[in-house]
Amino acid sequence: MHIHWFPGHMAKAQRMIREQLTLIDVVIELLDARIPQSSANPIIAELVGSKSKVVALNKADLAEPVHTTEWVNYFRDMGFATVTLDAASGKGTKELVIKVEQEAREKIAKLTAKGIKGRAVRAMILGIPNVGKSSLINRLLGTATAKTGDKPGVTRGQQWLKVGKNLELLDTPGVLWPRMDDQEVAFKLAVTGAIKDDIYDMEKVILHLLEILNHYYSDRLCERYKLTQKQLPADTNELLSLIGSKRGCLRSGGVVDFEKVRRIILTDFRSGKLGPITLDRLKN
Numbered sequence: 001m002h003i004h005w006f007p008g009h010m011a012k013a014q015r016m017i018r019e020q021l022t023l024i025d026v027v028i029e030l031l032d033a034r035i036p037q038s039s040a041n042p043i044i045a046e047l048v049g050s051k052s053k054v055v056a057l058n059k060a061d062l063a064e065p066v067h068t069t070e071w072v073n074y075f076r077d078m079g080f081a082t083v084t085l086d087a088a089s090g091k092g093t094k095e096l097v098i099k100v101e102q103e104a105r106e107k108i109a110k111l112t113a114k115g116i117k118g119r120a121v122r123a124m125i126l127g128i129p130n131v132g133k134s135s136l137i138n139r140l141l142g143t144a145t146a147k148t149g150d151k152p153g154v155t156r157g158q159q160w161l162k163v164g165k166n167l168e169l170l171d172t173p174g175v176l177w178p179r180m181d182d183q184e185v186a187f188k189l190a191v192t193g194a195i196k197d198d199i200y201d202m203e204k205v206i207l208h209l210l211e212i213l214n215h216y217y218s219d220r221l222c223e224r225y226k227l228t229q230k231q232l233p234a235d236t237n238e239l240l241s242l243i244g245s246k247r248g249c250l251r252s253g254g255v256v257d258f259e260k261v262r263r264i265i266l267t268d269f270r271s272g273k274l275g276p277i278t279l280d281r282l283k284n
């Protein structure tokens with residue numbers, strides 16, 4: 001699902017999330033482990049308020065483990081229960097469920113003290129487009145019993161999905177809009193696929209990606225595109241051209257098909273063929 005976010009859409013999304021949150025004990029904030037900062041929407045702090053939150057760094061399979069560990073520590077230091085996830089394979093979902101249940105323990109104990117016994121923990125997933133919300137729901141459902149059906153308090157045909165014995169998950173995740181206030185953030189959102197391919201300048205995005213790869217991951221560039229360190233030009237346009245000829249992306253007359261090379265590099269990056277890469281870093 002791709003949405004162009006206008007103020008009206010944002011206001012509506014925010015209203016819906018606020019409404020849903022009234023039913024929720026614990027919020028699962030899904031972030032992209034490659035860009036934990038850029039994939040966050042600052043509004044979430046206000047939306048979540050005093051509710052419990054678990055931070056889940058998804059697509060951890062595509063991020064560099066040492067940086068992911070730094071980010072996990074960062075969020076834990078801020079006081080948030082934090083897990084890493086690969087929602088595509090399901091890795092980490094068990095730990096997530098445990099953390100969510102832990103975060104709700106106090107609230108459930110209070111309910112029990114009031115005589116409301118055996119109430120399941122209610123959670124919902126929040127995150128920007130393409131961060132893996134649907135994948136996570138599907139993965140959690142893999143271990144789940146059937147949908148629990150409409151229950152009082154759930155609006156507009158939404159359902160609680162029963163995950164394990166003690167957890168109920170709202171079947172519709174909250175879709176947050178991506179940040180759009182900063183060029184560097186926009187680049188990271190574009191290159192990771194969080195914003196639609198046709199609303200950014202692909203040419204600029206790929207050149208900037210190459211700049212970063214050339215700086216931090218030149219070994220991966222060499223390995224993937226069969227280059228030697230010596231061959232790597234500092235100029236990104238030259239690098240693009242070199243990769244193009246190495247890859248045989250040539251038009252008649254031996255002219256490099258830049259459109260095609262850009263596609264290849266973007267696909268290689270997004271699918272992890274350039275190895276795990278973290279773009280938001282706490283330390284260099």
Ligand SMILES: Nc1nc2c(ncn2[C@@H]2O[C@H](COP(=O)(O)OP(=O)(O)O)[C@@H](O)[C@H]2O)c(=O)[nH]1
Nearest residue numbers: 058059085086087088129130131132133134135
């Ligand atoms: N490699 C990898 N891909 C993932 C992961 N989670 C989701 N994806 C992929 O990311 C894309 C967007 O996922 P989706 O669940 O539709 O995101 P949503 O828009 O937040 O619901 C899909 O192609 C998923 O297969 C993950 O942990 N690792």
Ligand SMILES: [Mg+2]
Nearest residue numbers: 001133134135
């Ligand atoms: Mg989805």
